[in-house]
Amino acid sequence: MSKPWILGLTGGIGSGKSAVAQHFIDLGVHLVDADHAARWVVEPGRPALAQIAERFGEQVLHADGSLNRTALRQLVFQNEPERRWLEGLLHPLIFQEIDQHLARAASPYAVLVSPLLVESGQHRMAQRVLVVDAPEHLQLQRSMARDSSSEEQIRAILKAQTSREERLRHADDVLLNDRDLAWLKSEVERLHTFYLTLRRGQA
Structure with missing residues (x-):
């Protein structure tokens, strides 16, 4: 049996990467x-x-x-x-x-989820990178609702994290999470089906 390849999963605060990570777990994918x-x-x-x-x-x-x-x-x-x-x-x-x-x-591939995948150099441990992206207004909205933080606090975190451009530059796949959870789940399933066809993360 060949060794599972590694998918790096990242995204800015409030992008929904935790929800995406959970869907991968539900599909039986090993996640760290x-x-x-x-x-x-x-x-x-x-x-x-x-x-x-x-x-x-x-x-x-x-x-x-x-x-x-x-x-x-x-x-x-x-x-x-x-x-x-x-x-x-x-x-x-x-x-x-x-x-x-x-x-x-x-599992055939494993997921490494990390908010600092790019900044920490952890992306080098992965054969492929999936970035969960979301418009800034949604990131703010979700984070404020989840953490009951102020807009200033969330903006400060957004500023401290690597820029969206930098993250997307490392992405092999981008999941734009700007709709509801049912849609997000179907997108993860679609990606999962595709990932199962890859060898070492490449087509």
């Missing part, structure tokens, strides 16, 4: 979420957490010994060298974690 991998590598007892605590002190830990993400984010957000140190520590570990989880795939 990079956000989950990023959380796994800093769980208590893992070496990365000890190194983070050693560098930034106890203030980045909760009372139960788990990572206080908010405190850590505030420390590195404005501090470029510290942010680079943290990325240098975590990115290789996250890659490793993703790799191990992808290796367990038993």
Whole structure:
């Protein structure tokens, strides 16, 4: 049996990539979420957490010994060298974690879903990239409804994420998610049928 090929799935905030990811899971496709991998590598007892605590002190830990993400984010957000140190520590570990989880795939292809697929270089782990795209007004609308965040907060996140143009430049397939869920589901099914015909992600 040939090794499953990897489909990278990404999209900006509020584009609907989580809904698309769920449809792939429902179709029996093995899926790995990079956000989950990023959380796994800093769980208590893992070496990365000890190194983070050693560098930034106890203030980045909760009372139960788990990572206080908010405190850590505030420390590195404005501090470029510290942010680079943290990325240098975590990115290789996250890659490793993703790799191990992808290796367990038993479906003909596996999906790596990551909001930072392009920025983090994770797109290099995939043979093909699917971008879920949506008009900005819909991204704002959905994100504000989901996270009860203000328009300013969502716009700041949109600004911090890689530009739509940059994401689309890496795309092999684009799913424009500007209709309802039933339509989205049928589009994922259509792509799934097509993906099953590919070898190593190529026609």
